[in-house]
Amino acid sequence: MSNFFRSLPKHVKTAFISIFRHLAMSLSAISAVTVTLLLFSTFLMIAGNISLFTKNIEDDLRIHVVLQPDVVKQADLDNVQKDIEGIQGVKKVTFSDADHELELMIKEHGEDFKMYRGKENPLSNAFFVSVKDADTIAAISKQIEQLDHVKQTMYGGTSVPKMVSMVDSIRFGGMIFVILLTLLALFLISNSIKMTIYARNAEIAIMRNVGATNWYIKVPFMLEGILIGLLGAILPCIFTYFGYPYLYEMLGGQIVTSLFGLQPIYPFTLQICAALLGFGMLVGLIGSFLSTTKYLHWKR
Amino acid sequence: MILLKNVSKSYRNGVHALRDINLEVEDGEFVYIIGPTGCGKSTLIKILDGEELPDDGEVFVNGINVGKLRHAKVPLYRRNIGVIFQDFRLLPKMTVFENIAFALEVLAMEKTAIRRRVREVLELVDLQDKAKAFPEQLSGGQQQRATIGRAIANHPKVLIADEPTGNLDPEKSIEIIQLLDKINQVEKTTIVMVTHDEKLVNAYKKRTIALEEGFIVADIKKGGYIQHD
Numbered sequence: 001m002s003n004f005f006r007s008l009p010k011h012v013k014t015a016f017i018s019i020f021r022h023l024a025m026s027l028s029a030i031s032a033v034t035v036t037l038l039l040f041s042t043f044l045m046i047a048g049n050i051s052l053f054t055k056n057i058e059d060d061l062r063i064h065v066v067l068q069p070d071v072v073k074q075a076d077l078d079n080v081q082k083d084i085e086g087i088q089g090v091k092k093v094t095f096s097d098a099d100h101e102l103e104l105m106i107k108e109h110g111e112d113f114k115m116y117r118g119k120e121n122p123l124s125n126a127f128f129v130s131v132k133d134a135d136t137i138a139a140i141s142k143q144i145e146q147l148d149h150v151k152q153t154m155y156g157g158t159s160v161p162k163m164v165s166m167v168d169s170i171r172f173g174g175m176i177f178v179i180l181l182t183l184l185a186l187f188l189i190s191n192s193i194k195m196t197i198y199a200r201n202a203e204i205a206i207m208r209n210v211g212a213t214n215w216y217i218k219v220p221f222m223l224e225g226i227l228i229g230l231l232g233a234i235l236p237c238i239f240t241y242f243g244y245p246y247l248y249e250m251l252g253g254q255i256v257t258s259l260f261g262l263q264p265i266y267p268f269t270l271q272i273c274a275a276l277l278g279f280g281m282l283v284g285l286i287g288s289f290l291s292t293t294k295y296l297h298w299k300r
Numbered sequence: 301m302i303l304l305k306n307v308s309k310s311y312r313n314g315v316h317a318l319r320d321i322n323l324e325v326e327d328g329e330f331v332y333i334i335g336p337t338g339c340g341k342s343t344l345i346k347i348l349d350g351e352e353l354p355d356d357g358e359v360f361v362n363g364i365n366v367g368k369l370r371h372a373k374v375p376l377y378r379r380n381i382g383v384i385f386q387d388f389r390l391l392p393k394m395t396v397f398e399n400i401a402f403a404l405e406v407l408a409m410e411k412t413a414i415r416r417r418v419r420e421v422l423e424l425v426d427l428q429d430k431a432k433a434f435p436e437q438l439s440g441g442q443q444q445r446a447t448i449g450r451a452i453a454n455h456p457k458v459l460i461a462d463e464p465t466g467n468l469d470p471e472k473s474i475e476i477i478q479l480l481d482k483i484n485q486v487e488k489t490t491i492v493m494v495t496h497d498e499k500l501v502n503a504y505k506k507r508t509i510a511l512e513e514g515f516i517v518a519d520i521k522k523g524g525y526i527q528h529d
Contacts, residue, residue, distance in 0.1 A: 021393040207406075209349075209389060210403040210450060211378045211403060212402070213376065213406065214372055297371065
């Protein structure tokens with residue numbers, strides 16, 4: 001093991017030199033990684049936004065339960081919460097006190113409402129209720145309205161459940177697509193790296209001939225795979241880092257309505273870049289590990 | 301010391317490469333192994349190198365049972381023997397210096413010690429001025445000398461040479477055999493050399509072992525090529 005660490009700087013150097021000395025091969029592997037990751041980046045951007053859309057729509061799927069203004073005692077609040085939680089199909093009940101309600105109103109309707117902060121607050125306490133199944137929202141809402149202390153209930157409207165089921169299927173389809181794409185990327189990248197190593201299986205045999213142990217041979221190849229993955233991820237990262245903000249500005253941060261608001265530029269682009277770099281390096285490592293291991297056993 | 305006891309080897313295609321070989325080579329000996337193409341010479345080398353496993357019998361080199369080596373241990377065994385291949389087997393993308401250094405780097409030797417030894421070896425095989433050249437830039441004789449340099453860099457007790465002069469013209473062949481002779485004399489390295497170069501065997505007489513169809517047909521201590529009918 002100590003030998004391994006002593007040899008590590010040497011291995012890193014070997015990996016770098018090897019990339020340059022097999023330049024044509026390295027470039028072809030790097031460009032294969034680049035193309036794959038460009039595709040991958042595009043779909044990550046789309047998938048990230050679709051998941052935000054569905055989250056926005058799902059937030060509209062909450063029932064806003066406004067209580068009578070005179071309900072302030074903790075015992076009464078607890079009772080109402082218990083009653084709501086007792087209704088079948090209710091997933092979660094969150095308390096929102098009058099001050100919080102006002103902040104939400106300020107956020108939604110503008111700064112003018114700031115004047116009501118403090119004792120002047122005309123709003124009453126409320127609950128947010130989310131339901132398990134979008135189709136039951138109307139019935140549950142009606143049921144809650146019948147409870148004591150409840151003034152009124154509100155939810156996003158009748159079209160919302162339909163949209164949710166639509167978006168759900170979009171999300172499901174997108175997820176399958178991303179999984180397939182990931183597999184494709186995995187295959188393409190590890191395959192192109194495999195090709196570069198395949199061309200060198202004679203070298204691997206020679207290294208064993210002169211006394212290099214399996215790990216001594218493997219490590220530089222693995223480092224080389226990581227490096228190729230890293231270099232291949234650079235262009236897609238630049239594409240993401242500058243392309244997404246451009247798109248974001250062009251669309252004004254949303255598609256048609258605020259319901260389809262886009263992911264904010266940060267940290268979204270940085271997360272995608274990190275994913276691309278990580279994915280490229282990981283797949284490079286795996287691809288080179290597998291093919292080196294294979295060719296190590298090509299000869300004794 | 302090299303010791304083969306009742307070694308047999310056949311391939312899947314039915315070829316019996318070696319049949320019941322018994323052979324003993326003392327430390328410091330220089331031995332030719334001769335015979336026509338397909339007589340089992342290369343198989344013998346591969347078995348000594350650990351590249352092939354014998355079907356039957358036992359192979360000991362420096363006390364190590366080569367036939368029982370696990371795949372991962374084969375390279376460790378090879379650190380103590382030097383092999384010179386007919387097709388050179390230099391790493392194509394490494395310079396001559398790096399090729400020789402590689403055999404020492406795998407031992408995790410110190411950098412300065414490696415450099416010193418590589419320079420020594422380069423001088424011994426007379427390739428000082430080619431240290432930075434890549435194998436493809438060298439002639440056959442130079443590549444063979446680089447291979448020899450790599451094989452002896454770690455002071456191996458045993459040197460195995462598979463037709464080291466097979467790809468060279470007679471003049472270069474003499475150069476190589478003189479170099480091997482020098483290594484045998486100076487370093488007391490045991491040398492097993494496979495060849496079918498009749499002139500060489502007759503000019504530089506050593507113990508000569510003749511193989512034919514997988515059998516040892518002659519073992520001549522005073523040397524000289526056997527004439528076939």
